[in-house]
Amino acid sequence: ADTRDIDYFGAGPLHETATKPDCGRDAAGHIITRSFAELTELHAISPVPVVVGGGVKARDLPALRKTGVDGFFVVSAVAGAADPAAAARELVETWKAAPRS
Numbered sequence: 001a002d003t004r005d006i007d008y009f010g011a012g013p014l015h016e017t018a019t020k021p022d023c024g025r026d027a028a029g030h031i032i033t034r035s036f037a038e039l040t041e042l043h044a045i046s047p048v049p050v051v052v053g054g055g056v057k058a059r060d061l062p063a064l065r066k067t068g069v070d071g072f073f074v075v076s077a078v079a080g081a082a083d084p085a086a087a088a089r090e091l092v093e094t095w096k097a098a099p100r101s
Helices: 036-045 058-066 084-097
Strands: 009-011 050-052
Touching: 009 036, 036 050, 036 058, 058 084
Parallel strands: 009 050
Antiparallel strands: none
C-alpha cells in the first residue's frame, strides 16, 4: 500500500477498554485484542511507525517496549487517574526505562 501520507499506524486494542467499547470487536461482538507477539510482527513489517492503544496501562509498557513498537497512546490511564499528571509521568518514565528489543 502507498504509505506516503501516513505518519503512523495505530494498533490495538491491547486490552478491553471502556473508552471505545466498540473498538476491537468482531462481527459477533467478541472483543479481539492484540497480543505482544502480533505487535512484534506488525512492527517488523510496517513501513511506518507503530503506536499501540486500547487499555494500555503502565504495567504493560515493559513488554510493549520489547515488541519494538514506536510508542503508545492512552486516554483512561491518565484521564481516569486520581492524579493525571503523576499518571502521565509514570507512563513516560516507565516507557523510557524499559529496554527495547
